[in-house]
Amino acid sequence: xxxxxxxxxxxxxxxxxxxxxxxxxxxxxxxxxxxxxxxxxxxxxxxxxxxxxxxxxxxxxxxxxxxxxxxxxxxxxxxxxxxxxxxxxxxxxxxxxxxxxxxxxxxxxxxxxxxxxxxxxxxxxxxxxxxxxxxxxxxxxxxxxxxxxxxxxxxxxxxxxxxxxxxxxxxxxxxxxxxxxxxxxxxxxxxxxxxxxxxxxxxxxxxxxxxxxxxxxxxxxxxxxxxxxxxxxxxxxxxxxxxxxxxxxxxxxxxxxxxxxxxxxxxxxxxxxxxxxxxxxxxxxxxxxxxxxxxxxxxxxxxxxxxxxxxxxxxxxxxxxxxxxxxxxxxxxxxxxxxxxxxxxxxxxxxxxxxxxxxxxxxxxxxxxxxxxxxxxxxxxxxxxxxxxxxxxxxxxxxxxxxxxxxxxxxxxxxxxxxxxxxxxxxxxxxxxxxxxxxxxxxxxxxxxxx
Numbered sequence: 029x030x031x032x033x034x035x036x037x038x039x040x041x042x043x044x045x046x047x048x049x050x051x052x053x054x055x056x057x058x059x060x061x062x063x064x065x066x067x068x069x070x071x072x073x074x075x076x077x078x079x080x081x082x083x084x085x086x087x088x089x090x091x092x093x094x095x096x097x098x099x100x101x102x103x104x105x106x107x108x109x110x111x112x113x114x115x116x117x118x119x120x121x122x123x124x125x126x127x128x129x130x131x132x133x134x135x136x137x138x139x140x141x142x143x144x145x146x147x148x149x150x151x152x153x154x155x156x157x158x159x160x161x162x163x164x165x166x167x168x169x170x171x172x173x174x175x176x177x178x179x180x181x182x183x184x185x186x187x188x189x190x191x192x193x194x195x196x197x198x199x200x201x202x203x204x205x206x207x208x209x210x211x212x213x214x215x216x217x218x219x220x221x222x223x224x225x226x227x228x229x230x231x232x233x234x235x236x237x238x239x240x241x242x243x244x245x246x247x248x249x250x251x252x253x254x255x256x257x258x259x260x261x262x263x264x265x266x267x268x269x270x271x272x273x274x275x276x277x278x279x280x281x282x283x284x285x286x287x288x289x290x291x292x293x294x295x296x297x298x299x300x301x302x303x304x305x306x307x308x309x310x311x312x313x314x315x316x317x318x319x320x321x322x323x324x325x326x327x328x329x330x331x332x333x334x335x336x337x338x339x340x341x342x343x344x345x346x347x348x349x350x351x352x353x354x355x356x357x358x359x360x361x362x363x364x365x366x367x368x369x370x371x372x373x374x375x376x377x378x379x380x381x382x383x384x385x386x387x388x389x390x391x392x393x394x395x396x397x398x399x400x401x402x403x404x405x406x407x408x409x410x411x412x413x414x415x416x417x418x419x420x421x422x423x424x425x426x427x428x429x430x431x432x433x434x435x436x437x438x439x440x441x442x443x444x445x446x447x448x449x450x451x452x453x454x455x456x457x458x459x460x461x462x463x464x465x466x467x468x469x470x471x472x473x474x475x476x477x478x479x
Contacts, residue, residue: 066410069094069128069155070135071121071146074104074262076160077137080187081108083406084135084158090410093131096124099262101240119242121146128153133413136160137187139265140272142248144169145476151176152477156413158406160187161281162273163423163430168467170434171454174427175479185409185419186426188281190377192405196286199372199380201400203290203326207382208367210328214287215344216363217337218279218376224267226274226313227304231256249474267310273437274311275338279361280433281426283376287334287363288429291326295451296334296432301439314339317436328368336436351383438465 066089070081073095085092092112097105098119109117118124125134133156136147144164147157157177163186164170177184190196203211234254237243243255250270258264266272287293296319303315317336323329337344343358351371352364359375370384382397403420411417431451438456439447448458456462470476 064414065089065091066414067091067093067130067132068135068410069096069124069131069133070108070137071096071124072135072137072139072142072160073097073108074099075137076187077135078107080135080137080158080160080406082111083189083404084410085112086404087407087410089414094118094124094128096121098242098245099240101238104240104262120245122149125149125153125155128155131155133157133183133410138248140277141165141250141265141270144173145249145470145474147173148176148476148478151180151182154180154182156183156409158185158187158409161426161430162277162433163281163426164434165273166466166468167431167434167438168454169476170427170430172476172478174423177423177427179479183409183413183419184423184426185405185412186281186421186423186430187405188285188421188426188429189405190282191285191289191421192403192408193377194400194402195377195379196289196374197400197402198397199286199374200290202372202380202382202397203365203367205398207370207396208365208372208384209369210367211291211326211332212328212350212366212368213332213348214291214334214363214365215337215348216283216287216334217342217344218275218283218361219338219340219342220360221340222267222275222278224264224272225259225310226267227307228267228310229307230309231259247471249470249476251469251471269309269311272311273434274440276315276317276336276433276436276440279338279376280336280436281429283361283363284334284336284433285421285429286374287365288425288432290365291321291332292324293321293332293334293432294324295428296321296435296449297331298446298448299435299439300446301436301443303440303443305443306441311437312440314342315436315440317439319432319436351385353383356381356383438462441465 092115094116095108096118134150136143136159143159147159150157163173235257237255246261266278299319301315301317303312306312315338319334321332323331349364350366361376363374365372373381408417409419412419442462447456447462450457
């Protein structure tokens with residue numbers, strides 16, 4: 029049985045007590061000594077989890093103390109165990125956290141739907157957390173992750189590692205330097221073809237569960253369903269609403285990140301989606317979401333519109349892209365920031381391209397851009413946990429970014445409806461039916477511990 033999280037009670041509490049405002053910024057009060065060994069546990073060691081693990085373990089101060097995966101095949105737990113033979117090995121993350129006195133921090137690299145349950149449990153045990161993007165599966169969970177990190181004074185980082193790449197850092201500096209002037213509007217897109225299921229119904233029947241997979245543990249907080257080969261584990265879960273967040277959830281926290289960073293955006297006030305009617309269990313194969321945000325010191329007006337496009341071959345309309353000549357081929361994924369003096373193209377992932385002057389006269393020059401060196405997103409977190417650095421995608425930042433991305437997945441479920449978002453009260457004021465998608469139900473006995 030699944031139980032709905034008590035989002036309304038949580039909202040009443042933070043509004044009445046003012047705790048959402050009173051909590052201080054990330055305090056780093058529980059950092060290790062700079063010369064101490066930093067002991068980590070990795071939960072989800074295959075796929076992206078492997079690069080997360082090896083990325084953090086590249087720090088000479090890190091000791092890999094524990095490994096956890098529901099799949100003990102070679103490409104999942106097996107490879108990690110062979111590389112870090114002294115680490116404890118477990119299948120159940122709950123048992124790992126029950127025996128975590130010798131662990132300082134946890135890397136969470138599971139499918140989206142298990143990010144918050146595991147990370148919140150770790151934070152309640154006062155463990156620092158590195159968590160893959162999108163930070164959570166629901167808007168409510170994202171708010172909880174932010175509050176937990178601040179409440180417990182923990183060092184956190186979301187796995188949107190491209191933020192630390194020289195390309196994104198250079199783009200952010202260009203906007204802050206005023207190279208394109210105040211920004212008028214933004215267009216962001218992902219035009220690739222995902223390999224996971226989209227816009228389909230769940231097939232009938234069941235396949236034998238492989239000996240190396242604990243299928244019940246993999247399903248975690250979700251309702252139970254039969255195992256189907258190659259349909260959920262290990263990668264196709266992204267297309268299913270119960271487990272993933274679709275194309276927007278997968279890429280939004282990357283591609284919208286330099287937009288958020290450069291413009292210093294807060295929460296949107298409204299959004300509307302254009303998308304086909306959604307299937308009961310999978311995500312759509314295409315969508316356009318138009319967000320409206322309050323203006324900032326980086327924008328030309330009191331509000332700014334950011335439009336997201338995803339579909340095979342998706343691109344923004346050329347007539348909206350001032351300063352960019354018609355013969356310039358837009359990248360397959362990225363953003364265009366249209367400014368008063370020029371436009372900045374931020375590919376995913378490549379160095380930004382600058383176009384100045386009237387439409388059609390820009391030359392894509394890189395020369396006015398100040399190149400900003402990249403940093404190591406993973407080691408940065410490990411160093412911050414030891415008190416010698418600060419993270420740039422802490423949950424204070426990545427929580428609101430994730431909320432915005434996941435609000436888009438709410439809008440996709442209600443195409444054509446303009447949703448008015450009140451971030452302080454966590455309400456969609458004009459569409460009560462949409463509020464049901466801000467949170468979700470959890471399997472009986474698996475409910476997360478909220479702040």
